[in-house]
Amino acid sequence: MYNNLEAEIARKKIKKPDIAEKIGRTYNTLNLKISGKYPFTYDEALIIHESFFPECDFKELFKKSDLKNVS
Helix, strand or coil: CHHHHHHHHHCCCCCCCHHHHHCCCCCCHHHHHCCCCCCCHHHHHHHHHHCCCCCCHHHHCCCCCCCCCCC
């Protein structure tokens, strides 16, 4: 799961359908990618970063957290 990305979306009150449209994916597909079930392509991540979160560190924004290691 991309917790940092999810947090920034909420913090900036960005609508997920807007992000999905910008990267050419459906809302459902975007949610699957954010949850970690499908990977973001580099191009998708770059578009999201440059269009919505240019002030954020790219690596931190797309840092993936592994829920299996949470105890």
